[in-house]
Amino acid sequence: MRHIAIFGGTFDPIHNGHLRSAVEVREELAADELWLLPSNRPPLRDRPTASSEQRLAMVMAAVHGEPGVRVDARELLRDTPSYTVDTLSEIRAEVGEDIALTLVVGSDALNKLHQWHDWQRLLSLANILALGRPDYELQLDAAVADQLGKAACDKSQLGLQSRGGFCELKLVQLAISATDIRERLVGGQSVRYLLPDAVIDFINQQQLYRR
Numbered sequence: 001m002r003h004i005a006i007f008g009g010t011f012d013p014i015h016n017g018h019l020r021s022a023v024e025v026r027e028e029l030a031a032d033e034l035w036l037l038p039s040n041r042p043p044l045r046d047r048p049t050a051s052s053e054q055r056l057a058m059v060m061a062a063v064h065g066e067p068g069v070r071v072d073a074r075e076l077l078r079d080t081p082s083y084t085v086d087t088l089s090e091i092r093a094e095v096g097e098d099i100a101l102t103l104v105v106g107s108d109a110l111n112k113l114h115q116w117h118d119w120q121r122l123l124s125l126a127n128i129l130a131l132g133r134p135d136y137e138l139q140l141d142a143a144v145a146d147q148l149g150k151a152a153c154d155k156s157q158l159g160l161q162s163r164g165g166f167c168e169l170k171l172v173q174l175a176i177s178a179t180d181i182r183e184r185l186v187g188g189q190s191v192r193y194l195l196p197d198a199v200i201d202f203i204n205q206q207q208l209y210r211r
């Protein structure tokens with residue numbers, strides 16, 4: 001069965017924590033493709049510092065030439081909050097019923113899943129993969145833990161079922177965050193090796209994340 005992993009984020013900016021996770025998830029799941037989806041108006045946080053266009057440009061520069069990784073800009077084309085359930089419904093309608101879709105969510109984001117719009121429907125559209133992240137233990141809301149617990153399966157199962165499975169993966173675990181990168185830039189510190197040089201060049205060119 002064809003298998004697509006869907007990894008959404010604010011990516012303000014995209015960094016090596018995201019990128020290493022994307023590459024490893026694709027390998028670990030033996031997924032055919034991994035799609036990065038920059039969100040337009042992230043529902044549960046303040047407005048991003050960089051514009052949608054700038055965040056999209058940084059994501060594209062970061063993964064240029066990376067095999068099997070694609071950038072999907074659909075959420076930037078909708079002027080509504082980027083509800084994942086809407087995005088997955090749209091993707092499901094496009095790819096059809098017989099393709100495995102796996103939504104990739106970091107542990108910090110998953111801990112807030114109970115606040116997501118219509119979160120109960122997510123497993124009817126896709127599998128969910130929880131990504132371990134340093135400094136963020138998985139501490140799920142009780143209702144979420146109950147639903148995901150019932151869906152728990154081995155990672156090898158995710159590519160064999162189109163939706164409805166849940167699995168946790170601990171990958172390389174880089175303690176990098178976009179907040180820390182923005183703070184370093186405001187403070188005039190180096191961010192080299194935390195994110196790709198192409199993204200740093202773009203940030204400098206556009207004078208992003210300055211005081």
Ligand SMILES: Nc1ncnc2c1ncn2[C@@H]1O[C@H](COP(=O)(O)OP(=O)(O)OP(=O)(O)O)[C@@H](O)[C@H]1O
Nearest residue numbers: 009010011017105106107109133174176177178179
């Ligand atoms: N270092 C990391 N390792 C694994 N997953 C990560 C890492 N950083 C972010 N993620 C995950 O990537 C997705 C998008 O994250 P996001 O764009 O919000 O980055 P962030 O670094 O958490 O940003 P911010 O510091 O602004 O909150 C989320 O599911 C998040 O949990």
Ligand SMILES: O=C(O)c1ccc[n+]([C@@H]2O[C@H](COP(=O)([O-])O)[C@@H](O)[C@H]2O)c1
Nearest residue numbers: 008009010039042043082083084116117
């Ligand atoms: O659907 C929702 O209500 C929802 C609420 C919060 C976050 N999300 C999605 O979760 C992903 C990670 O979000 P964030 O804010 O941690 O970058 C991103 O793709 C968001 O669109 C989705």
